Structure formats: structure tokens, C-alpha cells
Amino acid sequence: MLFSLHPVIAGLVFIAGVIAVSLASYALTRWALLARxxxxxxxxxxxxxxxxxxxxxxxxxxxxxxxxxxxxxxxxxxxxxxxxxxxxxxxxxxxxxxxxxxxxxxxxxxxxxxxxxxxxxxxxxxxxxxxxxxxxxxxxxxxxxxxxxxxxxxxxxxxxxxxxxxxxxxxxxxxxxxxxxxSQLFLIAALSGILLISAGYFTYPATALNLMLLSGFAAFTGLIIFFVMAYANPYHAPGNxxxxxxxxxxxxxxxxxxxx
Known part of the structure; x- marks a missing residue:
């Protein structure tokens, strides 16, 4: 469904989703574990x-x-x-x-x-x-x-x-x-890695700069994952x-x- 969109739009949507998942993992882990x-x-x-x-x-x-x-x-x-x-x-x-x-x-x-x-x-x-x-x-x-x-x-x-x-x-x-x-196993492993890495930053305070850096990491990682999934079919855009x-x-x- 996602790859039926224009590649630029699909990429932005996918990256936005990865950033949201990353920040949610960081916030949830910080809320649950910081006091301990x-x-x-x-x-x-x-x-x-x-x-x-x-x-x-x-x-x-x-x-x-x-x-x-x-x-x-x-x-x-x-x-x-x-x-x-x-x-x-x-x-x-x-x-x-x-x-x-x-x-x-x-x-x-x-x-x-x-x-x-x-x-x-x-x-x-x-x-x-x-x-x-x-x-x-x-x-x-x-x-x-x-x-x-x-x-x-x-x-x-x-x-x-x-x-x-x-x-x-x-x-x-x-x-x-x-x-x-x-395969879907790669997508599971890639997203699990993002969740674990983002959660691992819970000891750092949620300042604007830290959140921006964490979002930058998630955006770049999401871009790589998007390219991998988009290139999975060598006949389909964007890397066809x-x-x-x-x-x-x-x-x-x-x-x-x-x-x-």
C-alpha cells in the first residue's frame, strides 16, 4: 500500500512513522525505568x-x-x-x-x-x-x-x-x-533495533536538542530501511x-x- 504512493511521499510517511516509533520507545522507557x-x-x-x-x-x-x-x-x-x-x-x-x-x-x-x-x-x-x-x-x-x-x-x-x-x-x-x-524478517529486525536503541537513550534528559538528535538518528535509519524495502523489487521505483x-x-x- 505504501509503495503505491509517489516515492517521495511514501518515503516521508515511512520516515515520519519511524521517528514516531523511536520517540515513543524513548519516552515509554524513560517513564518506566528512570526512577529506578x-x-x-x-x-x-x-x-x-x-x-x-x-x-x-x-x-x-x-x-x-x-x-x-x-x-x-x-x-x-x-x-x-x-x-x-x-x-x-x-x-x-x-x-x-x-x-x-x-x-x-x-x-x-x-x-x-x-x-x-x-x-x-x-x-x-x-x-x-x-x-x-x-x-x-x-x-x-x-x-x-x-x-x-x-x-x-x-x-x-x-x-x-x-x-x-x-x-x-x-x-x-x-x-x-x-x-x-x-524479507519481513529484515523489517522486524530493523524496527526492533530502532526500538532497542531508542530505549537505550532513556538515561539522557528529554531536552529539545536530545530529542532532535534522536529524531535525526531515527530519520536516517528509516531512510535506509525504506530504500531497502523499495529496492526489494528491482523493477519498481525508486531504484528500478x-x-x-x-x-x-x-x-x-x-x-x-x-x-x-
């Missing part, structure tokens, strides 16, 4: 606070790096897929420009379906487009039906069959990336990967052929 606090308990609270904060920061850093790596992997995979698609397209032209025109048109339709249908579908329900699968299937079947008449055509056919089969593996990798996001390789492949000529 002595010098030893203050030292122990500071020691525990330091260790919890270190572990919390490590968890956030590791998961944040993992999500950025996932987005990078989608960029690399889609670029490889688009390059391989272009190789097949132009190898078909080398094989027989006239006789393979319809097959090349199917590959162009495949690229159009990836951009127009598949990317939004992966951002939504995390599924590949049926239209793109059908275009791939028709292209694969048509290449299988080619009958090479020269050694050159025979070598090209072997390369194209290997490439188009690998396309399906790259497609599966793109789909899997949409389901490898941060883009089908740049397919867009570059679809020149005016190639797009015109796919529109036939």
Missing part, C-alpha cells in the same frame, strides 16, 4: 546501547548492499539478454535477409513486449509476460525449422540456436530477481532497473519490422 536508574545501570545501558547499535548498523549495511547488488545484476542480465537478442537478429540477416524476415520480426516483437508489457508486469506481480514468451517460442521454433544449405549457414544456425536457448535462462533469472527482495539494452536494440527500423 543508578550510576551502574547508566553505564550498563550505554554499553548495551553501543553493541546493539553496532549490530543494527551492520545488518542495515549488509542488506542495503545486497539490494543494490540485486539491481546491478538485473542491469547486467538484461544488457546481456539484449545483446544476445541483437546477435541473433543480425545473424539471421547474415543467414538469409529475405527468408528470415518474419523470424526477425518475431524477435522485434519480443523486445517490444519486454519493454511495454514485461517490465511493468515484473514491477507489479513479479511475472514474465506471456506475449514475450510466445514471441520467443515462435522465434525459437522458426529457427529450428531453418535448413542450412552452406557451411556458413550451418555455423550461424548452431550459434543462433545456442543463443536463443540461453535467452530463456536469462528471462528466468530476471523473473527470479523480482522475488529475491528483503530499466530495459535500456532493449530500447537501444529497438531502432526505428527494427521497431517498424516488429509492428508489421
Amino acid at each position: 536508574t543508578d550510576e551502574d545501570s547508566r553505564e550498563l545501558a550505554g554499553s548495551v546501547l553501543f553493541r546493539v547499535a553496532a549490530l543494527h548498523g551492520l545488518v542495515l549495511a549488509l542488506v542495503f548492499a545486497q539490494e543494490l547488488t540485486s539491481i546491478r545484476d538485473v542491469h547486467v542480465t538484461s544488457a546481456h539478454e539484449a545483446a544476445m537478442l541483437a546477435d541473433i537478429y543480425y545473424d539471421l540477416e547474415r543467414y538469409d535477409a529475405e527468408g528470415t524476415q518474419e523470424i526477425r520480426a518475431e524477435l522485434a516483437r519480443y523486445a517490444i513486449a519486454v519493454i511495454d508489457e514485461e517490465w511493468p508486469s515484473l514491477a507489479g506481480d513479479g511475472r514474465l509476460s506471456d506475449a514475450a514468451w510466445q514471441a520467443w517460442e515462435r522465434g525459437y521454433e522458426s529457427i529450428l525449422d531453418l535448413s542450412p544449405e552452406t557451411p556458413r549457414q550451418e555455423r550461424l544456425l548452431g550459434i543462433m540456436l545456442a543463443d536463443i536457448r540461453e535467452l530463456s535462462e536469462l528471462r528466468e533469472a530476471r523473473e527470479n530477481a523480482a522475488h529475491f527482495g528483503a 532497473a530499466t530495459p535500456l539494452g532493449f530500447e537501444r536494440f529497438l531502432s526505428d527500423e527494427v521497431r517498424a519490422l516488429g509492428a508489421r
